Every structure is written in structure tokens, then in C-alpha cells.
Amino acid sequence: MWQLIGKEVKRKEDLRVLLAETRYIDDIKPQNVLYMGFLRSSVPHAYLKKVDTSELKHKVELCITGEQIAKHTREMPLISFPEGARKPVYYALAHKKVRFVGEPVVAFVTKNLYETEELADLVSVDYEVLPPVLSLEEALSKDSPKLFENWEDNVAYTRKLKTGRVEEVFENAPILLKRRFELQRQYGAPIEPRGALATFERSSGVLTLYSSTQWPHFVRTLLSEVLNYPEHKIRVVAPDVGGGFGNKQDFYREEVLVSYAAMKLGKPVKWVATRSEDMVSTVHAGEQIHEVEIAAKKDGEILGLRDRFYADLGAFGAMSLGPPTITFVSMSGPYKISNIELELTCYVTNKTPTGAYRGFGQAQASYVLERMVDELSYELKIDPLELREKNVVTEFPYKTPLGRVIDSGDYLGMIQIAKKLVRSLKPSDSAIGVAFGFESGGIGPSSIQDSVGARHRGYDSMTLRVTPDGKIEIYTGLSPHGQGLETTLSQLAAHLFDVSVDDVSVHHGDTQSTPYGFGTWGSRSAVLGAGALLECYEKIRKKVLEVCSKTFDQPLEKLVFEKGVVTRKDTKQRVCTLSEVARLAYRSHDEFEAGLEVTVYYEPKGLTVSGGLHIAFVTVDQETLEPKILKYVMIDDCGFMLNPMIVEGQLHGGLAQGFGSALLEEFVYSKDGQPLSLGFMNYSLPTSIDTPSFTLVHHDSPTPLNPLGVKGMGESGIVGPSAAIANAIFRALQGKAKLTKMPFKPWELRKL
Numbered sequence: 039m040w041q042l043i044g045k046e047v048k049r050k051e052d053l054r055v056l057l058a059e060t061r062y063i064d065d066i067k068p069q070n071v072l073y074m075g076f077l078r079s080s081v082p083h084a085y086l087k088k089v090d091t092s093e094l095k096h097k098v099e100l101c102i103t104g105e106q107i108a109k110h111t112r113e114m115p116l117i118s119f120p121e122g123a124r125k126p127v128y129y130a131l132a133h134k135k136v137r138f139v140g141e142p143v144v145a146f147v148t149k150n151l152y153e154t155e156e157l158a159d160l161v162s163v164d165y166e167v168l169p170p171v172l173s174l175e176e177a178l179s180k181d182s183p184k185l186f187e188n189w190e191d192n193v194a195y196t197r198k199l200k201t202g203r204v205e206e207v208f209e210n211a212p213i214l215l216k217r218r219f220e221l222q223r224q225y226g227a228p229i230e231p232r233g234a235l236a237t238f239e240r241s242s243g244v245l246t247l248y249s250s251t252q253w254p255h256f257v258r259t260l261l262s263e264v265l266n267y268p269e270h271k272i273r274v275v276a277p278d279v280g281g282g283f284g285n286k287q288d289f290y291r292e293e294v295l296v297s298y299a300a301m302k303l304g305k306p307v308k309w310v311a312t313r314s315e316d317m318v319s320t321v322h323a324g325e326q327i328h329e330v331e332i333a334a335k336k337d338g339e340i341l342g343l344r345d346r347f348y349a350d351l352g353a354f355g356a357m358s359l360g361p362p363t364i365t366f367v368s369m370s371g372p373y374k375i376s377n378i379e380l381e382l383t384c385y386v387t388n389k390t391p392t393g394a395y396r397g398f399g400q401a402q403a404s405y406v407l408e409r410m411v412d413e414l415s416y417e418l419k420i421d422p423l424e425l426r427e428k429n430v431v432t433e434f435p436y437k438t439p440l441g442r443v444i445d446s447g448d449y450l451g452m453i454q455i456a457k458k459l460v461r462s463l464k465p466s467d468s469a470i471g472v473a474f475g476f477e478s479g480g481i482g483p484s485s486i487q488d489s490v491g492a493r494h495r496g497y498d499s500m501t502l503r504v505t506p507d508g509k510i511e512i513y514t515g516l517s518p519h520g521q522g523l524e525t526t527l528s529q530l531a532a533h534l535f536d537v538s539v540d541d542v543s544v545h546h547g548d549t550q551s552t553p554y555g556f557g558t559w560g561s562r563s564a565v566l567g568a569g570a571l572l573e574c575y576e577k578i579r580k581k582v583l584e585v586c587s588k589t590f591d592q593p594l595e596k597l598v599f600e601k602g603v604v605t606r607k608d609t610k611q612r613v614c615t616l617s618e619v620a621r622l623a624y625r626s627h628d629e630f631e632a633g634l635e636v637t638v639y640y641e642p643k644g645l646t647v648s649g650g651l652h653i654a655f656v657t658v659d660q661e662t663l664e665p666k667i668l669k670y671v672m673i674d675d676c677g678f679m680l681n682p683m684i685v686e687g688q689l690h691g692g693l694a695q696g697f698g699s700a701l702l703e704e705f706v707y708s709k710d711g712q713p714l715s716l717g718f719m720n721y722s723l724p725t726s727i728d729t730p731s732f733t734l735v736h737h738d739s740p741t742p743l744n745p746l747g748v749k750g751m752g753e754s755g756i757v758g759p760s761a762a763i764a765n766a767i768f769r770a771l772q773g774k775a776k777l778t779k780m781p782f783k784p785w786e787l788r789k790l
Contacts, residue, residue, distance in 0.1 A: 041533065042529055042530075042532055042533035042539070043529060043530055043533045043680050043681075043746075044678070044679060044680065044681075044682070045529075045681070045682075046681060046682055046683040047525060047528075047529045047539060047681055047683075048525070048683075049522050049524075049525045049683075049684065050524050050525045050528055050539070050540075051522065051524050051525065060278040061277045061278050062230055062233075062250070062277060062278050062279070062280055063230075063233030063234065063235055063248055063249070063250050063277060063308075063310055064233060064310045065277075066235055066248055066277065066308075068235075068237060068306040069306075070305055070306065071235075071305075071306040071307070071308050072099055072147045072148065072149060072299075072303065072305055072308070073147065073148055073149070073150070073151040073154060073307070073308055073309065074145055074146070074147050074154075074292075074295065074296055074299060074307050074308065074309040075145070075146055075147075075148060075153075075154025075155070075157055075158055075309075076142045076143075076144065076145055076146075076154075076158065076315075077142070077143050077144040077146075077158040077161040077163070078139075078140045078141060078142050078143065078158075078315070078318070078319070079132060079136035079138070079139055079140065079141045079142075079143055079163075080139060081136065081139065081165050081167055081711070082136075082137070082138055082139050082170040082172075082388035082389070082710070082711030082712070083136065083137060083138075083167070083168040083169065083170045083171065083183065083185070083388040083711065084135070084136050084165035084166055084167045084168055085134065085135050085165070085166040085168065086104070086132060086133075086134055086135060086136065086143070086163065086164075086165065086166075087164040087165065087166050088162075088163070088164040089103055089104070089105075089143060089144060089161070089162075089163050089164075090161065090162040090164075091103060091144060091146075091160075091161055093160040093161075093162075094144070094146060094157060094160040094161050097148075097157060097160065098146040098147055098148045098157060099146075099147040099148060099149065099303060099305075100146065100147040100299055100302055100303055101144065101145075101147075102131065102144065102145040102146065102295065102298065102299065103131065103143075103144055104129060104131035104132050104133035104134070104143065104144075105133065106131075107129045107130050107131045107133065107294075107295075107298070108129050108131075108133040110298070111129065111130060111264050111265055111266070111294065111298065112263060112264050112265075112266060113127050113128060113129055113264075114128055114129060114130060114264065114289070114291065114294075114356065115260050115263055115264065115289065115356060115493075116356050116493075117260075117288070117289065117356040117357050117360070117492065117493050117494060118356070118357050118358070118359045118360035118363070118492050118493075119359060119492075119493070120195065120359060120363055122195065122196070122197075123194060123195040123359055123384075124186070124189055124193075124194050124195065126185075126186050126194075126354040126386075127186070127188070128353075128354075130142070130264070130291040130294040130295050130298070131144065131145060131291070131295070136165070137185050137353035137388055138318075138352060138353040138388050138389055138390050138391070138711075139318060139388075139390075139711060139712060139713055140315070140318025140319050140390060140713070141353070142291055142292075142295070142319075143161070143163060144158075144161050145295045145299070146158075147299050147303065147307055168183045169182065169183055170387075170388040170710060170711035171183065171185060171192060171386070171387050171388050172387055172388060172389065172707060172709070172711055173387070174327055174348050174350070174385065176387075177192040177193075177350075177385040177386065177387055178191075178192070178193070178383075178385065185353060185354070185386045185387075185388065186354075186386070192385050192386050192387070193383060193384070193385050194351055194354060194358075194359065194384045194385060194386050195359055195382075195383075195384040196381070196382065196383050196384070197363070197366060197380075197381075197382040198380065198381045198382075199366075199378070199379070199380045199440065200378070200379045200380075201376065201377065201378045201379075201439035201440075202342070202376045202377035202378065202439065203377055204342055204344065204377045204378070204379040207333050207342040207377045208331065208333050208342055208344065211333035211334060211335070211341050211342065212334075212335060212336050213333065213334040213335065213336060213414070213417065213418065214331060214332070214333055215331065215332050215334075215410060215413055215414055215417060216329075216330070216331045217328075217330055217331075217409070217410060217413065217776075217778070218327070218328065218329050218330075218778055219327070219328045219330065219405070219406050219409065219778055219779075220326075220327050220778060220779040220780070221324055221325065221326045221327070221328070221402050221405065221406075221780055222324060222325060222699075222703070222704040222705070222779070222780050222781060223322050223323070223324055223325040223350070223389070223392075223704065223705040223706075224323050224324045224395060224699065224703050224704070224705060225285075225317055225320070225322055225323075225703075225705050225715070225721060226281075226282075226283040226284060226285035226320070226321075226323065226395050226396070227283075227718075227721070227723055228280060228281030228282055228283055228285060228286065229280045229281045230250060230279065230280025230281060231311040231312065231313055231315070231316035231320075232250050232285075232286065232290065232292070232310075232311050232316055232319070232320055233249070233250050233308070233309060233310035233311065234247060234248065234249045234250070234290075234292050234293050234296045234297075234308070234309055235247070235248040235249075235296065235306060235307070235308040235309075236248070236296040236297040236299070236300035236301075236306065236307050236308075237300055237305075237306045238300040238303075238304055238305075240304050242271075243271050244271050244272075244273060245265075245267065245271060245272050245273070245297055245300065245301060246272075246273045246274075246275065247261065247272070247273070247274045247275070247293060247297050248274075248275045248276075248277055249275075249276060249293050250276065250277075250279045250280070250282075250286055251274070251276050251279070251286050251287075251293075251517070252276070252279070252282045252284075252286045252287040252517055252519060252557045252558050252559050253287060253494070253517060253556055253557025253559065254274040254275060254276040254517055254547055254548070254549050254557065255274070255515060255549050255552075255554050255555055255556065255557065256289075256494055256556055256557060257274050257289060257293060258272050258273070258274040258549050260289045261274070261289075261293060261294065261297060264294050265294065265297060265298065265301075267301075272549075273548070273549055273550045274548075274549045275547060275548045275549070275550075276517050276519070276546075276547035276548075276557075277547065278519075279517075279519035279520075280519070280520075281519065281520060282519045282520075282558075282559075283395060283396045283695075284323070284393070284394030284395045284396050284398060284559060285320050285321055285323075285393065285394065285395060286519070287357065287393070287394045287557070287559040288321055288355065288356055288357050288393045288394065289356050290319075290320075291319075292309050292311075292319070295309075296308065296309050313716075313717055313718070314716040314717055317705075317713070317715065317716055317717070317721070318390055318713055318716070319390070320390075321352075321355055321357065321358075321390065321391055321392055321393030321394065321395075322389070322390050322391070322392050322393075322395075322705055323361060323392050323393065323394070323395030324361075324392075324395065324401075324402060324699070325349070325350040325352075325392065326347055326348065326349050326350070326362065326365065326402050327347060327348045328345055328346075328347040328348075328406045329345070329346045329347065330343070330344065330345040330346075330347070330406055330410055331343070331344040331345075332344075332410045332411075332414055333377075334414055334418075336418065337420075337428070338414070338415065338418055338420045338424070338425040338428050338429070339428055339429065340373060340374075340375050340411070340414070340429045341375075341377060342375065342376075342377035342378065342379075343369065343370070343375050343377070343378050343379075343407075343410075344378075344379045344380075345369055345379075345380050345381070345406065346380075346381045346383075347362075347365070347380075347381070347382055347383075347406075348382075348383045348384075348385060349361070349362035349365070349382065349383070349384045349385070349392075350385060350387050350389070350392065351384050351385065351386050351387070351391065351392050352386070352387055352388075352389040352390050352391040352392045353386060353387070353388060353389065353390070353391045354386050354391055355391030355392065355393050356393070357392075357393035357394050358384075358391055358392045358393060359384060360393070360394060360398065360399070360492065361392070361393075361394065361395070361398050361399030361402075362382060362384055362399055363382075363399070364398050364399035364400060364403075364478075365382075365399035365400070365402045365403045366380055366382050366399075366403075366440070367438075367440045367441055367442050368399065368400045368403035368404070368440075368442065368478075369403050369406070369407060369440060370407075370438045370439060370440050370442070371403065371404060371407045371408070371476065372430050372431050372444065372447070372449050372476060373407075373411070373426075373429045373430060373431065374429060374430070374431055375429075375439070376439055378439050378440065380440075388711050389707060389711070389713075390713070394559065396692065396695055396752075396753050396756045397477065397692075397753050397756045397757050398477075398560065398753065400475075400476070400477050400478070400753070400757050401475070401696070401699065401756055401757045401758075401760060404473065404474070404475045404476070404757045404758055404760075404761055405760045405761045405764070405780075407761075408473035408474060408758075408761035408762070408765065409761055409764055409765065409768075409777070411425065411426065411429075412471070412472070412473070412761075412765040412768065413768070416768070416769070416773055422470075422472050422765070423453050423456055423457055423460070423472060426449075426453060426472070426474065427450060427453045430449040430450065430453070430474075431444060431447070431449060432449070432450060434446045434447060434739075435742075442478065442645075442647075443644060443645065443647075444476075444647045445644060445645070445646055445647055445741045445742065445743055446647075446677075446739040446740065446741050446742060447647065447675055447739050448675070448737060448739050449474070449651075451737055452650055452651040452673045452675070452737055453651065455651075455673050455735060455737060456651050456653055456671075456673060459653065459671055459673075459733075459735070460653065463655065463669060463671070463733075464655065465655060465657075465668055465669070467657055468655040468656060468657050468668050468669075468766075468770075469655075469656055469657070469658075469766045469767070469770035470653065470654070470655055470656075470766055470769065471653070471654040471656060471761075471762045471763060471764065471765030471766025471767070471768070471769060472651065472652065472653050472654075472762060472765060473652050473758045473759075473761035473762040473765055474649070474650070474651055474652070474758065475649050475650070475652055475754065475756075475757030475758020475759070475761065475762075476647050476648065476649030476650070476754065476757060477561060477647070477648060477649055477750070477751075477753045477754045477757050478645040478646070478647055478750075479560060479561030479562060479565065479645065479646050479647075479648055479749060479751060479752065479753065479754070480560075480561060480562050480564075480565030480566060480642050480645060480646045480743075480744075480748075480749065494556045495556055495641075496556075496641055496642065497555075497556070497566070497639050497640060497641035498514070498515045498516055498555040498556055498562070498566040498567070498570060498639070498640060499514070499515035499552075499553035499554055499555040499570065499637065499638065499639045499640070500512060500513065500514045500515070500553065500567070500570035500571060500573075500574055500637070500638055500640070501513040501514075501552070501553050501574075501635065501636070501637040502531075502571065502574035502575070502578060502635065502636055502637075503633075503634065503635040504535075504578060504616065504619075504620045504623070504634040504635070505620065506620050506621050506623075506624045507617055507621075508537070508541075508615070508616045508617025508618075508619075508620045508621075509537070509541045509542070509543070510531050510532075510535055510537060510541060510542040510543070511542075511543050511545065512527055512528075512531060512542065512543070512544045512545065512571070513545045513546070513551055513553065514527070514544065514545070514546050514552060514553075514555065514567060514570070515546075515552055515553050515554055515555010515556065515557070516546055516555060516557060516558050516562075516563050516566065516567055517546050517547050517555075517557040517558045518546060518558050518563060519558065521558060521563055521684070521688065521752060522681070522684040522687070522688075523544070523546075523558070523563045523564070523567060524544040524546075525539075525681060525684065526563075526564055526567065526568070526680050526681055526684060527542070527544050527567050527568075527571060528542035528543075528544055529680065529681060530568055530571055530680060531571060531575075534571070534572075534575045535575070535602055535616060536600075536601040536602030536603075536616075537602060537616070553637050553639075560750065560753075561648070561750030561751055561752040561753050561754070562750055563750075563752070564680060564748050564750060564751075565642055565646060565744060565748055565749065565750045566640055566642060568680065568744070568746055568748050569640045569642060569744050569745075569746075570638050570639075570640035572745055572746070573638040573640055574636050574638050577636040577638070578634060578636055579599045581630075581634060581636070582599050582604060582616065582619050582623075582634070583597045583598075583599055583604065584630055585619050585622055585623050585627075585630055585634075586604045586613050586614055586619060586622075588627070588629040588630055589622050589627070590613055590614070592606070592613060596608060597613065599616075602615060602616045603615050603616070604619065619634070620634050642743060642744060643743045643744070644743050645743075646677060646741045646743055646744075646748070646749035646750050647749070648674070648675055648676050648677060648749040648750060648751040648754045649674065649675065649751075649754035649757055649758065650672055650673045650674035650675050650737065650754070650758070651672070651673045651758075652670070652671070652672050652673075652758035652759060652761070652762035653670070653671040653672075653673075653762065654667060654669075654670055654759070654762040654763045654765070654766040655667070655668045655669040655670070656668065656763060656766035656767055656770055658767055658770040658771060658787075659784075662784050663784045663787040663788055664784045665701060665763070665766075665767050665770075665782055665784075665787075667697065667730045667763065668730065669730060669731075669733070670693065670730050670731075670732055670733070670759075670762075671732075671733040671734075671735065672689065672693065672732065672733070672734055672735070672755070672758070673735045673737050674689060674734060674735070674736060674737070674738075674751070674754065674755075675736075675737055675738050675739050675749070676738055676749055676751040676754070677738055677739065677740045677741045677747050677748050677749030677751070678738065678740045678746050678747035678748050678749075679736070679738065680746070680748060682736075685751060686734055688752045688755065689732070689734060689751070689754070689755040690732055690755070691755065692752070692753060692754060692755020692756040692757075693729075693732055693755045693759055694724050694729050695724075695755075695756045696755065696756045696757070696758065696759025696760055696763075697724045697728060697729055697759055697763070698722075698723055698724040698728075698781075699756070699759070699760045699780065699781065700759055700760040700763040700764060700780060700781055700782060701724070701728065701763065701782055701783070702722040702724055702728065702781055702783070703721065703722060703723065703781060704721075704780075704781055705721065760780060763782070764777050764780070764782065767782055767787070771787075775787060775790040776790055777790060778790065
């Protein structure tokens with residue numbers, strides 16, 4: 039029965055890409071399409087004294103101001119909003135105030151795409167410029183202006199937690215280390231910038247939005263709220279999406295504005311960001327400061343952890359509070375640390391709002407914790423693997439003091455593998471850095487979403503239809519954008535129904551045809567998609583047996599459906615095939631309901647934890663201080679791999695992004711709040727030159743949380759590299775440099 043899963047089936051999606059049959063937002067060209075342009079704020083913080091569009095109005099099809107939007111639409115919604123957080127009020131266009139460079143002030147619609155920049159120059163804005171709030175110190179200063187006038191200060195959210203005997207432990211511990219780490223701001227850099235296209239059919243009142251989003255159904259719900267328009271008259275389509283990395287797991291102003299304009303004009307309205315426009319209007323991620331202490335015995339046993347950390351939310355967006363709250367609950371990592379004290383402060387600044395990015399706050403937690411563990415091992419002159427061996431979790435499931443449950447794993451086994459690899463692979467002139475990096479994936483159940491204040495749920499949905507000729511159609515609420523889910527689901531369905539992979543079609547991304555779901559993010563697609571598919575199969579199996587029983591007058595309890603054939607249990611006699619049952623099911627019958635189709639809403643039992651142990655072999659040029667990665671190994675635990683080729687592709691992508699975080703990527707602002715990282719000439723990304731070959735060693739522990747043992751692993755690759763590379767650099771420099779700030783560029787290392 040299990041002949042297909044676990045095999046390297048080639049990706050079905052790739053042929054469409056290779057033959058240029060993909061359909062991204064900019065490929066969709068309706069007749070008489072109009073184009074949206076924006077005047078975006080050129081200052082980071084100011085009151086809008088006057089917005090003069092008189093010269094523009096007569097040269098465009100439609101001109102929209104913040105005053106109009108505030109009057110005719112509702113405020114932008116929040117998606118991640120834990121209890122106790124302050125609520126920002128802002129609209130799709132800036133109203134009365136601008137809070138970051140790139141915030142849209144005026145939207146307009148024109149016939150000619152190439153006129154938008156010139157037309158934007160016709161708008162005159164009288165700004166009453168305010169001092170920008172750009173740093174932690176400025177945000178917390180009583181003298182700084184407030185971003186939101188109805189707030190007492192610029193603090194959006196605070197959270198505290200204390201477990202065990204923290205004061206006693208830190209007062210009496212023989213070893214105490216204290217460090218400060220500054221983690222940089224990043225931009226996700228999907229190959230396709232964001233875009234949106236809206237059409238409006240006046241006769242039916244149906245609004246259709248095409249958006250490069252990771253969750254079309256949820257965008258539809260939020261769009262209905264903001265426009266105050268019935269949800270059943272809105273259709274949202276996510277066509278082919280050229281990368282998301284969490285950046286497109288959000289709800290954006292431009293989605294509202296093209297929809298509003300299309301409804302006003304009754305014509306298609308389209309917007310696709312330029313790269314520089316995308317870099318200031320799409321959410322950023324990662325900017326945190328940690329002041330952390332670790333207490334230990336002289337033999338390396340970790341006794342306690344204290345961390346006061348701060349998260350820069352930028353000007354506050356729908357998802358801004360999500361990543362830092364996940365950093366908070368991830369701070370104990372894979373270690374048995376019972377005495378923990380954490381204090382999180384989230385503050386707002388005059389920068390682009392932050393939101394989701396691959397790893398969703400877990401890479402930051404891993405970096406801080408693994409740097410402290412490694413510095414502890416250096417201080418005590420204990421091998422870094424042996425110190426970790428003394429402190430890792432060994433029994434599963436394990437509930438951490440922070441509430442996170444680690445479902446399964448073998449961390450001691452990973453360490454033993456690492457010891458052997460280090461002895462066999464270590465180049466003589468390299469330093470070695472090790473770090474654990476894990477992610478909680480397969481997001482659910484919904485109660486976990488509630489705990490971090492998330493509006494989106496943990497379940498997802500699937501409709502499975504056996505067509506009259508015995509082929510399989512799958513309609514899923516998931517919305518893949520490069521993960522290979524069409525292949526994975528086809529592979530599992532082909533395996534269950536004993537059909538060819540090519541006999542399975544997977545449909546997603548269209549709210550008109552797919553059941554309500556929450557899209558693709560949080561390494562959830564394989565876990566929820568496979569879980570939903572198994573439930574669909576079980577229901578279809580029962581229906582197949584019912585149809586056979588009643589059609590052929592066979593005792594139901596004597597029939598079994600396996601490998602696409604119904605047989606008698608007792609005699610092994612063949613009764614009929616799946617295709618024969620399908621034809622029968624679509625004929626009318628008095629004793630059973632026609633059709634062979636089911637819909638399920640699947641919610642997982644808990645979070646799966648995937649990831650593993652990272653080993654970086656690094657040299658640092660003693661003159662230039664340029665780091666170079668010679669080799670990189672990840673010993674990973676992905677649970678049961680439905681398709682190892684797709685799993686490894688996901689890991690490779692995550693590792694490459696982790697290298698970028700450690701060595702290259704940083705979105706920088708000037709002292710007066712102007713973005714300096716516009717375009718890839720000023721924002722470095724890892725290339726094949728920067729990225730070494732990876733060695734992946736699978737050491738898998740199937741999760742008990744679902745029947746297949748599958749874990750979500752799409753983000754686990756990015757969680758560990760920053761810490762492993764930093765630890766290697768630290769040892770290459772013999773502990774002489776305090777690695778307090780990422781990324782580790784040569785000129786920054788000289789300062790340290």
C-alpha cells in the first residue's frame with residue numbers, strides 16, 4: 039500500500055514553469071485595464087497639513103485621498119493582536135499623519151502605466167515634519183513624539199514571564215554570563231514583488247481580486263470587513279506567486295485600494311510594485327535587541343536564563359506582533375532550563391511595519407540562546423557539543439516552562455552523529471560552530487493561535503472528488519507558492535487510491551472553487567494537507583464500500599477497499615475497481631446519495647517541532663576579517679518525509695537565507711529616517727558564490743501527532759545558520775571579538 043510515499047517523485051509544478059505557462063499577477067492583462075499609481079510619503083514622520091491633488095485630478099481616471107478612504111472604508115484590521123496590546127488606527131491611505139517613508143498618501147488610476155511616476159509629481163503635500171523615532175532609545179524616551187496620538191507612549195505591547203527560582207539561581211550560580219545582541223532588520227526579497235489586480239462586474243456586483251498572497255480566503259474575509267461589502271460577492275484569486283517567505287502572509291493597503299478603485303470605475307485596476315517600492319511597502323522583519331544572562335554550574339549544567347528583549351515593529355502592521363511573541367515562547371530551545379525570566383517590549387518606530395518572514399521569530403530566539411550556550415562552553419573550556427549533550431531534552435513529549443511542547447526528537451543522537459562528522463570532515467585551518475535550530479510547524483490547533491492573539495485559525499480544508507472515470511480532483515484551502523504541494527498531495531493521493539500521480543489534479547488559490555482555509559505559511563501545508571487528505575480518503579473509502587455493497591448486494595462488513603480495488607475479505611474475490619465504483623456512484627440510486635465527493639476541515643492535535651543540529655566550518659582572513667564558509671552540515675529531523683527531494687529543496691532554501699542573515703542582509707535607515715537599502719545594489723543577498731554546498735544528514739523522529747508522522751519543516755533550515763556561523767567566527771577569532779551585532783561583515787567585525 040505504501041509504495042509511493044517516501045519516494046523522490048519529480049515535481050509536477052516544474053513543467054509549467056519551464057514551458058512559461060505560469061500566470062503571475064503581471065501576466066494577467068484584462069481588456070481595458072487601468073493602472074494604479076501612488077504618491078508615497080517622502081518623510082518618515084509628519085502631520086499632513088494639506089494634500090493638494092488639483093493638478094492631478096483632471097489627468098487621471100480616479101484620484102483617491104486619505105480623507106476619502108477614511109470616510110468610505112473601515113480602518114485596516116489587525117491579524118496578530120495578543121491580549122493587552124495597544125491598537126493602532128490607520129487606513130489604506132495615510133490620514134492626517136504619515137509614519138514611514140513609503141506610506142501611501144494619494145492613490146490614482148491612469149490608462150498608461152508609464153505615466154505613474156510623472157503623475158505622482160503633480161501632487162503637492164504640505165508636511166508638518168516631526169522628529170522621527172528610529173531607535174529603541176528614541177522610542178522609549180518621554181521627549182520623543184508619539185506615533186499614535188491616542189497612546190501614552192510608543193510601546194505597543196509588553197509581556198513578562200517568570201518560572202522556577204530565578205532570583206535564587208542567579209544570586210548563587212558559580213558562572214554568570216551577560217551579553218547584548220542586536221539583530222538586524224531584513225526584507226524577504228521574493229523574486230516577484232507584490233501585486234494586485236481587481237475587477238468589478240456591475241451587473242452581479244461581484245468584486246474579483248487577484249493578489250500575490252499566501253492566504254486568499256483570509257484576504258477575502260478582511261477585504262469584506264474593510265470595504266463593508268458582502269463576502270459572498272467577493273472572489274479572491276492567488277495565481278502563481280513568485281515566492282512569499284511570509285512577506286505575503288499579510289493584508290496590504292494596495293489590496294484594498296485597487297478593489298475600491300475597480301468598484302468606483304467598473305473597470306479592471308492593476309498595480310505591481312517596482313522593486314524599490316516593494317522594499318518600503320512590504321513588511322520587514324527581525325529587528326530585535328536582547329539583553330540576556332545565563333547562569334550555570336562549573337560543569338556546564340545550565341541553571342537559568344534571563345532575557346529582557348525589545349522588538350522594533352516599525353509603524354505597526356497587521357502581523358507585527360506575531361514574530362516577537364513566537365520569539366518569546368521559543369527562548370528555551372531544546373534545553374532543560376527550568377528557571378527562566380523573560381520580559382518583552384514591542385515598540386513602534388518610523389520605519390516600514392514589520393511582519394512575517396521565514397522562521398517567524400524563531401531564528402532570533404535560536405541565535406540568542408545558541409550564542410549564549412556557545413560562549414558558556416568557551417568560558418568553561420568545555421567542548422560545545424558536550425555542553426549541549428549535558429543540557430538537551432531527552433524525553434518526549436516535553437513541555438517547556440514557556441508552554442511550548444516538543445513532540446518528538448533524538449537530540450542526543452544528533453550530537454553523536456555530529457561528533458563523528460566533526461572528526462572526519464574538519465579542515466585543518468577552519469573553526470567549527472555548532473547550533474541547534476528548531477521550528478514549530480504545522481500550525482494548530484486553533485487554541486495555540488488564540489494564545490498569541492492571532493485571528494487566523496489552525497485548521498485547513500480539503501474537498502476531494504473522484505470523477506466518474508476514477509480520477510482524483512483535490513481542492514484545498516492551502517495556497518502553495520513554490521513548496522511543491524501539488525506534487526506532495528498528488529503523490530499521497532496516488533498512493534492511497536492506487537492511481538498514477540498524473541491522474542490526480544490539485545486546485546488551490548481561488549476562493550470561488552476551494553473550501554475556506556488559511557493558506558500556506560508556518561510550515562503547515564504537508565501536515566495539514568496530508569492530514570486532510572487522509573480524512574478525505576477514509577470517508578471516500580466508506581462511500582465506495584457502501585456503493586458496492588448496495589449495488590452488488592454484498593455484506594458491507596465483508597468488503598475491503600485497498601489499492602484501488604474492492605474485494606471480499608473472506609474469499610479475496612474482486613468485486614469492482616475504483617473507476618467502476620465511480621461510474622456507479624454518479625448514477626441516481628434510491629439507496630445511496632449520488633456522487634463520490636467529500637469535504638473535510640482538518641485541525642492537527644498540536645505543533646510538530648522539526649529542525650536539527652547545524653555545523654559550520656568557517657575561516658576568517660586575519661587581515662581583512664572576511665569570513666568564509668568552507669563546509670556546512672545540517673543534521674535534521676523532518677519526521678516522515680513524504681518526498682525527500684522536496685524536503686531537501688526546502689532545507690536548502692532556508693539554509694541559504696540563514697547565510698544571508700548571518701553575513702549579508704540588513705535593511706538600513708539614515709539618521710533622519712530615509713531608507714538606504716533600496717534595490718539589490720544596496721541590499722545584499724546570498725548568491726551561489728556565497729553559499730557552500732550543503733551536507734544534509736537525516737535523523738528523523740516521526741511525530742505521534744498525525745498518522746503519517748509528518749512534521750512541518752519549510753522554515754527549519756533558516757533557524758540555525760546565523761548562530762552556527764557566528765559561533766564559528768567567534769572561535770576563529772579566539773573569542774577576541776564580542777559578536778554583538780549581525781550581519782558579520784568584515785568592516786563590522788573590525789569595530790567589534
